[in-house]
Amino acid sequence: MKIHLKDFPNEVYVRLKKEYKDNLFKELSKSKLEDLKKRIQVTKTTIIEWKKRAEYIPLWGIRKIFLIIDKKDFPDIERNIISYKTKRGKHEVKNPLFPIVDTPELREIVIHIMCDGCFSGGYAAYYNINEQTKKEFVSELYKSFGETSFNMYQDHVHFPSVIPTILKHYLKVDFNSKKCRIPKEFFQGDRKKLIGIVRAMIIDEGTIDGSNIRLDSCNEEFLEDIKKICQKLNYFCGKTWESKGPIFRFNILSKSISKVKEDMKKLPILKKQLLIDIIEKNQTRGWKYKLPGKVKIEILNRLLVRPMKTIELIEKIGMGKSIINKHLKWLIEKEIVSYNIKNNIRTYCIKNGRETIEFIKNPSKLIKSNKIENYGMSQLNILKSLKDDIKRYNEMEKETGFCKSAFFKLISSLIKKDLIKKVQRGYVLTKDGEEILSMNKNKARYLLYANSK
Numbered sequence: 001m002k003i004h005l006k007d008f009p010n011e012v013y014v015r016l017k018k019e020y021k022d023n024l025f026k027e028l029s030k031s032k033l034e035d036l037k038k039r040i041q042v043t044k045t046t047i048i049e050w051k052k053r054a055e056y057i058p059l060w061g062i063r064k065i066f067l068i069i070d071k072k073d074f075p076d077i078e079r080n081i082i083s084y085k086t087k088r089g090k091h092e093v094k095n096p097l098f099p100i101v102d103t104p105e106l107r108e109i110v111i112h113i114m115c116d117g118c119f120s121g122g123y124a125a126y127y128n129i130n131e132q133t134k135k136e137f138v139s140e141l142y143k144s145f146g147e148t149s150f151n152m153y154q155d156h157v158h159f160p161s162v163i164p165t166i167l168k169h170y171l172k173v174d175f176n177s178k179k180c181r182i183p184k185e186f187f188q189g190d191r192k193k194l195i196g197i198v199r200a201m202i203i204d205e206g207t208i209d210g211s212n213i214r215l216d217s218c219n220e221e222f223l224e225d226i227k228k229i230c231q232k233l234n235y236f237c238g239k240t241w242e243s244k245g246p247i248f249r250f251n252i253l254s255k256s257i258s259k260v261k262e263d264m265k266k267l268p269i270l271k272k273q274l275l276i277d278i279i280e281k282n283q284t285r286g287w288k289y290k291l292p293g294k295v296k297i298e299i300l301n302r303l304l305v306r307p308m309k310t311i312e313l314i315e316k317i318g319m320g321k322s323i324i325n326k327h328l329k330w331l332i333e334k335e336i337v338s339y340n341i342k343n344n345i346r347t348y349c350i351k352n353g354r355e356t357i358e359f360i361k362n363p364s365k366l367i368k369s370n371k372i373e374n375y376g377m378s379q380l381n382i383l384k385s386l387k388d389d390i391k392r393y394n395e396m397e398k399e400t401g402f403c404k405s406a407f408f409k410l411i412s413s414l415i416k417k418d419l420i421k422k423v424q425r426g427y428v429l430t431k432d433g434e435e436i437l438s439m440n441k442n443k444a445r446y447l448l449y450a451n452s453k
Helices: 018-028 033-040 044-052 059-068 074-078 104-116 131-145 162-171 191-205 220-232 254-263 270-284 294-305 310-317 321-333 353-361 377-385 393-400 404-416 431-437 441-449
Strands: 012-016 081-086 117-120 123-127 156-158 206-209 212-217 241-243 247-252 337-342 345-350 420-423 426-429
Touching: 012 018, 012 059, 012 162, 018 044, 018 059, 033 044, 033 059, 081 162, 104 117, 104 123, 104 131, 104 162, 104 191, 117 162, 131 156, 191 206, 191 212, 191 220, 191 254, 206 270, 206 321, 212 220, 212 254, 220 247, 247 254, 254 270, 270 310, 294 310, 294 321, 294 337, 294 345, 294 353, 310 321, 310 345, 321 337, 377 393, 377 404, 377 431, 377 441, 393 404, 393 426, 404 420, 426 431, 431 441
Parallel strands: none
Antiparallel strands: 012 081, 117 123, 123 156, 206 212, 212 247, 241 247, 337 345, 420 426
């Protein structure tokens, strides 16, 4: 894909080098002004204005001039363009790059405009409050088009409307978020170009929570296009579902996080990058859960030093956003922790110092249902019941006294961990299950509860 000046729409206005412009109109002056007026279909005043005073000439006018003087060399004019813009657009592209080529940066620009951009008439803007993201967007404009004039504001970048004008015309796309689709050209190309599409989507519409990356859009067809790109990159994706809005969503699953991180250059939104780093790191640790009360104690110890934002607690403790938020919610409900909000960001602090110290010393006073004393015991008891005999599902269910859903979850977990397996007559221990039973009781309970490897 190479976009030359000949591929630009007529509404683009170009500023020519003086010598080239003078020679162009010198050739044109060989025809009578009255004749030129009819052939170009403008007034005599407009022709004189283009020749003597106008900085910019519309591309449709240049095309007609080329026809009159029988000039066909558009690459020649490309070398003589100082800048280009739209008629109503405030900003311009100076010292333009020709041709405009298909790169990861160009694809990111297109996705950014579709997701968080605004393009209407002579106005084009990319909305994002993150400073580094806005700077990266401007850098991509420079790499793709040339020296791009712009205004940077707190929540957006105002950039030349000529850029989406050209892209819309050439790629035959709509930048309205409810109507946009991935250009057909973007389903092809090398891996880096495909990665650029997903990277821009993660920056604008990605949420990193738990162990997945969730991508959202109000446009289901557009989101399915993004999913197809993800699948071409061999990322494992979950089913698309609909939430209130309506908003359509799907997850890039945890098993693909390492591949995603390896593919993407560092994200400009450091919070998102940190969360991806934590997800990847947690996949290689030897356990899944900390023992009851441990995360809450770590949060309180951090907040005793100083108030902290959620992202700081995530970074210090090394647990995912959803887990940290779950424990913070519990501590707030118990009136041990409180928070204040500034610029829509919560900062957490200790509310009750005495309760905090007591909880750190003995969390079992507030954590009910004997959760601390009995962690891992349900799984251990099922393993013990299978030590000497095969047992059927209904038989074990009656022995435990759990409700059907809780027991099903428990058995499914033990099968997933390869500690028990189903045989024709019921369930039996695996070698790993027998090894757990041979351990010290407290060690066995910890390994079972923490999902330790």
